[in-house]
Amino acid sequence: MAKAIMIQGTMSNAGKSLVAAGLCRIFKQDGYKVAPFKAQNMALNSYITREGLEMGRAQVTQAEAAGIEPSVLMNPILLKPTNDTSSQVIVGGEVMENMSAKEYYKHKKELVFKVKEAYDKLAAQYDIIVLEGAGSPAEINLKENDIVNMFMAKMAKAPVLLVGDIDRGGVFASLVGTMALFEPEERELVKGIIINKFRGDLSILEPGLCQLTDMIHKPVTGVIPYMNLDIDDEDSLSERFSKKNTAGLVDLAVIRLPRISNFTDFNPLESMASVTVRYVDHAADLGDPDMILLPGTKNTMEDLLWMRQNGLEASVLKHAAKGKPVFGICGGYQMLGRTLKDPHGTEHGGQMAGMGLLPGETIFEKEKTRTRVTGTFDKVEGVFSGLSGIKFEGYEIHMGTTTLEGGNILSHIAEEGMDAKADGLSCGNIYGSYVHGIFDCGDVAGTIVSSLLRAKGISGEQVAGVDMAAYKERQYDLLAEGIRKNMDMDMIYRIIEEGVDYGK
Numbered sequence: 064m065a066k067a068i069m070i071q072g073t074m075s076n077a078g079k080s081l082v083a084a085g086l087c088r089i090f091k092q093d094g095y096k097v098a099p100f101k102a103q104n105m106a107l108n109s110y111i112t113r114e115g116l117e118m119g120r121a122q123v124t125q126a127e128a129a130g131i132e133p134s135v136l137m138n139p140i141l142l143k144p145t146n147d148t149s150s151q152v153i154v155g156g157e158v159m160e161n162m163s164a165k166e167y168y169k170h171k172k173e174l175v176f177k178v179k180e181a182y183d184k185l186a187a188q189y190d191i192i193v194l195e196g197a198g199s200p201a202e203i204n205l206k207e208n209d210i211v212n213m214f215m216a217k218m219a220k221a222p223v224l225l226v227g228d229i230d231r232g233g234v235f236a237s238l239v240g241t242m243a244l245f246e247p248e249e250r251e252l253v254k255g256i257i258i259n260k261f262r263g264d265l266s267i268l269e270p271g272l273c274q275l276t277d278m279i280h281k282p283v284t285g286v287i288p289y290m291n292l293d294i295d296d297e298d299s300l301s302e303r304f305s306k307k308n309t310a311g312l313v314d315l316a317v318i319r320l321p322r323i324s325n326f327t328d329f330n331p332l333e334s335m336a337s338v339t340v341r342y343v344d345h346a347a348d349l350g351d352p353d354m355i356l357l358p359g360t361k362n363t364m365e366d367l368l369w370m371r372q373n374g375l376e377a378s379v380l381k382h383a384a385k386g387k388p389v390f391g392i393c394g395g396y397q398m399l400g401r402t403l404k405d406p407h408g409t410e411h412g413g414q415m416a417g418m419g420l421l422p423g424e425t426i427f428e429k430e431k432t433r434t435r436v437t438g439t440f441d442k443v444e445g446v447f448s449g450l451s452g453i454k455f456e457g458y459e460i461h462m463g464t465t466t467l468e469g470g471n472i473l474s475h476i477a478e479e480g481m482d483a484k485a486d487g488l489s490c491g492n493i494y495g496s497y498v499h500g501i502f503d504c505g506d507v508a509g510t511i512v513s514s515l516l517r518a519k520g521i522s523g524e525q526v527a528g529v530d531m532a533a534y535k536e537r538q539y540d541l542l543a544e545g546i547r548k549n550m551d552m553d554m555i556y557r558i559i560e561e562g563v564d565y566g567k
């Protein structure tokens with residue numbers, strides 16, 4: 064049975080996921096078999112495993128850092144908010160149903176069983192499990208239904224490191240306050256404190272750390288500096304959406320839909336030196352990009368309504384009318400079609416017109432499509448004709464199925480061992496595909512950017528895409544290096560070795 068360590072944070076976005084990913088990397092470098100675990104994620108950024116099961120992206124990143132294949136055991140429950148009151152509940156990688164929070168809590172008993180089963184299976188295979196909590200572990204109104212924070216620490220008998228975010232301010236108050244709200248037995252489980260996202264002079268911080276230790280009687284295991292790394296983070300509070308990029312040669316605008324999903328699709332473009340990717344949620348900020356990208360969304364119809372109301376749909380149509388390219392992925396592709404129908408109320412219910420830029424009709428079904436695919440572009444129209452014949456890989460996650468009503472098929476895709484089927488459309492300079500990760504293969508992003516540069520008359524040369532796998536490996540090493548330098552790793556190993564007394 065594996066030893067365990069758990070990362071909890073005083074609030075969302077304190078940097079738990081990255082600290083956990085960094086520790087996974089360090090343990091791997093030190094020769095341990097390590098795996099990440101988070102009982103429950105609330106996120107719209109998901110991933111399809113080799114077995115065709117769906118899980119949150121944060122544990123995929125951590126698994127990559129740990130050098131292992133992601134498994135749904137690492138994230139047994141995924142909640143994908145469909146609107147403000149309900150979420151699609153995914154258990155063991157498969158859709159259970161859409162539920163409100165109250166309905167969800169009614170299933171707690173069986174969910175606890177699933178969580179325990181997944182954790183035990185995982186722990187049987189590894190030396191160390193790095194667990195991650197969610198949000199704040201001191202939400203006293205929710206504690207009764209907790210299955211992801213202290214509940215999990217107790218189940219796994221995991222010593223807890225509590226992370227505070229100094230960048231957002233109030234770090235001492237949030238640490239002391241969180242400790243005060245714990246039950247005595249929970250307080251016992253906390254074995255160390257991490258101050259995260261520090262910038263400035265450590266000598267000025269140190270007196271505060273001494274006082275903190277006196278107050279809560281827990282050691283500070285590290286002060287981690289603010290690190291400018293390019294690693295997938297959890298979606299809801301992602302800093303990438305507000306990042307002000309310097310202007311690159313190619314300007315890409317991603318419409319920042321309220322229910323945006325799988326925005327990791329755009330990482331390969333974002334990592335190219337000549338490219339600027341901007342996330343836009345106001346028509347006034349759109350400017351005149353070289354291409355508009357419509358991302359995936361958990362609620363295609365509601366997000367299209369949002370664009371219709373705030374003028375972004377009109378801006379996309381104007382951009383398209385000028386002959387400039389628009390590329391939609393999954394929900395973004397569905398929006399570009401003529402009609403959206405939701406007879407079973409899977410998303411918004413009813414029927415509405417799409418943008419009408421591609422000849423397709425989407426119907427939201429009861430069953431989810433969830434597969435990993437390989438594909439080849441057909442004869443592609445317009446500015447991206449250079450994509451024709453290029454191979455790609457990716458995955459599909461959607462409830463909708465789209466019937467093509469003419470136009471040019473974008474590609475053929477196939478699940479392992481299955482026959483190829485048509486996917487997506489290209490019509491003039493409008494493109495749409497169901498495949499997430501379609502830009503990941505070096506040739507695809509490189510060809511898109513070269514085509515855009517050529518269309519602007521800048522260069523006729525082929526720009527190379529970034530090798531995403533090597534790029535990510537380097538980022539994980541830099542993360543591990545930053546953490547190693549600033550955390551007392553001897554103390555961390557001691558904490559892991561000693562474990563906790565709980566339930567003995």
Ligand SMILES: NC(=O)CC[C@H](N)C(=O)O
Pocket residue numbers: 324325358359360361362363392393394395410427460461462463464
């Ligand atoms: N990932 C997505 O963009 C999903 C699109 C849409 N909400 C569907 O389920 O069909």
